[in-house]
Every structure is written in structure tokens, then in C-alpha cells.
Amino acid sequence: MENVIALLKEANTKLNTADHLAYVTYSVVKESKLLLATVENLYSALTLVMEALLQYDRYYKRISYVPIDFQGKYDMFKRISMKYNLDRMAIASILDIKGLIDLHKKSSMVFTRDQKLVIAGHGFSVMKTLNIDSVKRYIEQAKPLIIKINKILQPNANDRRFA
Secondary structure (H helix, E strand, O other): OHHHHHHHHHHHHHHHHHHHHHHHHHHHHOOOHHHHHHHHHHHHHHHHHHHHHHHHHHHOOOOOOOOOOHHHHHHHHHHHHHHHOOOHHHHHHHHHHHHHHHHHHHOOEEEEEOOEEEEEOHHHOOEEEEOHHHHHHHHHHHHHHHHHHHHHHOOOOOOHHHO
């Protein structure tokens, strides 16, 4: 159970970093490369909270194993999220963010245009743009999901096992 709490704390730290980058640092610096760093922190927060919930369910023997690969984890997380009544839009945004991160890793070119970060795939066949509004939208979708999972996973304050 300590592993679940550690994952949750790290996810909260990554979310706070993404939030600070988007709402404070970006407004001062206006550097579009910060958008990518913000999305990467948000993606880390979402994957950590997803892992924490899966580990929590495994700890209580609701699931028999936690998959190793991202797609397996995502599919299992999506399946068990119905039990916890988690927001489907926020869960779907995890795939959008992963798509952006993967495109950036494989991209042949990344450039800035009009305060937007443009990520171009090979041969410019796929192009995605990031602006501060889309990044803030991702954060606003992810925040309630992470807060709700925090409430599910936080140990009871009266339970001495976690003191």
C-alpha cells in the first residue's frame, strides 16, 4: 500500500508542476517550448495516477495483475474506472496526450509559430499544434480525475496502519 501512496504523491507533484508551468511560468516567459514540458508533466501525472489505482485494486485483489505495457494498463484502467465513476472524457484525454508525446518523440521537426508549438511528423503527413489554451484544457480535464482518485486512494486518517 505504501507503493500506492508513493505513486500518488509523485502524481500530485507532477500535476502541480504542470499547473504551475501553464498558469504561472508560461504567462511570464511566453516560451512555447514550455508547452511541451507542461504536457509531459501532465502525462506523467496521469500515468502515475493510473498505475496507483491499478496497484490499489491489485492490493485488494480486485484484479489479478497489473499489465506492464501502456496499452494494457490503459485498457484495464478504463475498464475499472466505471466502478469508480471516473470521467470518461478525462480518461480519453490520456490517449490524446500520449499521442502528442509519441508524435514529438518520432517527429522530424518541431517549430514555433504565433505562440503555438507545431509538431510535424515524417514528411509533414501528421501535424499537431499545441497552444496554451489546449494545454490548459488538458489540465482542467485531468485535475478532477486526479483529485477523485486521490480521494479514493488516500488512507483513512484514523487508520493507524498508515500513520
